[in-house]
Amino acid sequence: MPAQFETFLCLSDNIGVLMHDPATGKTATIDVPDAEAVLAAAARRGWVISDILITHEHGDHVQGVAAVKEKTGATVAGPMQAMTSAPVDIVVQDETQVRVGNLRGDVRATPGHSAGHVIYHFADENAAFVGDVLFVMGCGRVSGSMDQMWKSVGIVGALPDDTKLWVGHDYTLSNAKFALSVDPDNEDLQKRFMRAETMKANGELWGTTNIGMEKLTNPFLRLKEKAIRKATRLGEGQTQRDTFEALREMKNRF
Numbered sequence: 001m002p003a004q005f006e007t008f009l010c011l012s013d014n015i016g017v018l019m020h021d022p023a024t025g026k027t028a029t030i031d032v033p034d035a036e037a038v039l040a041a042a043a044r045r046g047w048v049i050s051d052i053l054i055t056h057e058h059g060d061h062v063q064g065v066a067a068v069k070e071k072t073g074a075t076v077a078g079p080m081q082a083m084t085s086a087p088v089d090i091v092v093q094d095e096t097q098v099r100v101g102n103l104r105g106d107v108r109a110t111p112g113h114s115a116g117h118v119i120y121h122f123a124d125e126n127a128a129f130v131g132d133v134l135f136v137m138g139c140g141r142v143s144g145s146m147d148q149m150w151k152s153v154g155i156v157g158a159l160p161d162d163t164k165l166w167v168g169h170d171y172t173l174s175n176a177k178f179a180l181s182v183d184p185d186n187e188d189l190q191k192r193f194m195r196a197e198t199m200k201a202n203g204e205l206w207g208t209t210n211i212g213m214e215k216l217t218n219p220f221l222r223l224k225e226k227a228i229r230k231a232t233r234l235g236e237g238q239t240q241r242d243t244f245e246a247l248r249e250m251k252n253r254f
């Protein structure tokens with residue numbers, strides 16, 4: 001039986017997501033930005049949270065973990081770096097396997113946004129939870145090294161095209177504006193930008209995407225494209241990693 005998902009807003013722009021295994025009744029929350037919002041979302045579906053999967057140690061992703069664990073007795077999996085701020089039961093690292101009921105996920109280490117960042121890929125469900133590595137039409141800020149972040153974005157980008165992604169924040173409209181500034185003739189991007197404007201105007205959340213659509217519209221996965229290279233103005237001999245760094249710095253100033 002395929003997994004079921006519930007996506008909802010937490011805090012001002014964090015994406016909450018639950019993954020439910022109908023065969024066993026187990027339910028995971030990916031991060032807990034806001035314990036009340038997560039518990040309310042589970043209650044709406046009639047699900048009980050059994051597992052918490054932490055993507056990274058930043059406060060807005062882990063601050064509700066202890067409260068949800070206390071209420072539900074959930075098992076908490078997360079990177080070592082999250083242990084100082086959350087009650088982690090199972091420490092995960094690159095290539096750790098996790099289970100939510102019968103659903104099996106692979107952990108990949110994806111540092112760069114934070115030292116302990118990991119993503120969870122549930123290959124049989126065509127689903128991945130990528131936290132603050134990749135956003136819809138954008139990528140996360142870099143607190144570690146640019147090399148790490150470039151590689152981590154590449155790990156996400158190498159997942160199969162039909163992989164559905166849940167990202168950590170709805171920065172979609174702002175990302176779309178930046179993406180269009182460096183890739184103005186991209187028709188797929190133009191359409192997505194308009195959709196982002198409409199959704200924002202309607203107060204709708206946009207926190208899911210898939211790899212195929214990101215390859216068409218996300219500048220951080222389009223480093224080989226002429227328009228993107230041109231926008232960064234680095235000239236001959238620039239590597240994809242150079243382009244990535246220049247783009248990320250342009251976005252910081254945008």
Ligand SMILES: [Zn+2]
Binds near residue numbers: 056061113114132
């Ligand atoms: Zn973060």
